[in-house]
Amino acid sequence: MTSIKAMNLSKAYGQTMAVSGLSFTVEPGQVTGFLGPNGAGKSTTMRMILGLDHPTGGSVVVDGVPYQQLRHPLRKVGALLDAKAVHGGRSARNHLLAIAQSNGLPASRADEVLELVGLREVAKRRIGGFSLGMSQRLGIAAALLGDPEILLFDEPVNGLDPDGILWIRTFMRKLAAEGKTVFVSSHLMSEMAQTADHLIVIGKGRLIADTSVSEFIGRSSQGFVRVRSPRLAEIAALLPGAELHHDHLRVNGMRPLEIGTLTTRAGLELEELTFVQPTLEAAYMELTKDSLEFSS
Numbered sequence: 001m002t003s004i005k006a007m008n009l010s011k012a013y014g015q016t017m018a019v020s021g022l023s024f025t026v027e028p029g030q031v032t033g034f035l036g037p038n039g040a041g042k043s044t045t046m047r048m049i050l051g052l053d054h055p056t057g058g059s060v061v062v063d064g065v066p067y068q069q070l071r072h073p074l075r076k077v078g079a080l081l082d083a084k085a086v087h088g089g090r091s092a093r094n095h096l097l098a099i100a101q102s103n104g105l106p107a108s109r110a111d112e113v114l115e116l117v118g119l120r121e122v123a124k125r126r127i128g129g130f131s132l133g134m135s136q137r138l139g140i141a142a143a144l145l146g147d148p149e150i151l152l153f154d155e156p157v158n159g160l161d162p163d164g165i166l167w168i169r170t171f172m173r174k175l176a177a178e179g180k181t182v183f184v185s186s187h188l189m190s191e192m193a194q195t196a197d198h199l200i201v202i203g204k205g206r207l208i209a210d211t212s213v214s215e216f217i218g219r220s221s222q223g224f225v226r227v228r229s230p231r232l233a234e235i236a237a238l239l240p241g242a243e244l245h246h247d248h249l250r251v252n253g254m255r256p257l258e259i260g261t262l263t264t265r266a267g268l269e270l271e272e273l274t275f276v277q278p279t280l281e282a283a284y285m286e287l288t289k290d291s292l293e294f295s296s
Contacts, residue, residue, distance in 0.1 A: 002076065002149045003027050003181055004049055008058035011044050011205075018044045020205040021058070026183045028149070031176045033196030033213075034185040037288055041205040042185045043081070046154055050079055062150060074103040078143030079152040083135040083159075088128025092119055092138055095127055100145055113141040118167070132159025140168070150181040157191055169195045189281035203288050213280065220286050222278035225251040225259055228271040235270075238262050248272070 004026040011019040019041040026032045036042050047053040049060050051067040062070065062077055070076050086095055096110035114120050117137040136159050143151055157165045172195055176182045186192055199216050201209040209216050227249040229235055236242040236249055239259060243250045251259060256273050263270055
């Protein structure tokens, strides 16, 4: 299966650097989340992958070549960048038929992907009357037409209801399990925590992290140990940085084993000693706080 590889990729608009020296590889067989604040350069990067924007410096290749050199691009890469960038007067089926025919794909494939994304019942309806959620499903259907090895989704859950969000989450993981390369940008950290295996995080056009979800969360200082005991005040006096929160202590900068050893030596019984892992959202907010274009 194929990968996406960016090498020192840069893009300037006048004096503004949207992307600066970005290098990463998106591997097959996993869902790679693409995260970053507004204005970080995510959409620009995806557009450069697809040859819609030309790099100012560096390069990006798909299956070892620039996108423009792919002989059958829709069979290699499927993408959803803007769900509303369609001809509103066409029906859903005719929209897909036009794409299929221009790429040498059988008409039957349009019906197959409409069924796959749950739009079979509205296949003959005009796209102009679609909700955002329906448009997202149609955009995903278009991306799947060529049964590509690589899929790029820019904010694919926008406008989806809870059932739709669960569907796309499950579907992306299924595609990755089949060995496909799935690259998805999102601002919904809760979704990325449940969907992505790997993360590429950028800020102000530069790489912040290229790592697994668990390793990214592990970089955060937001994790703490929760301690419960009938003798909290005495334990708090033993532990530097301990904070009293109602019926428990929150201890930063220490591991459970250290705390357990100290309290045992002091003869202080414990009712709970739990390391509380930070959420992906907490880790993301901490590690991107210096890369925000706008902050409040």
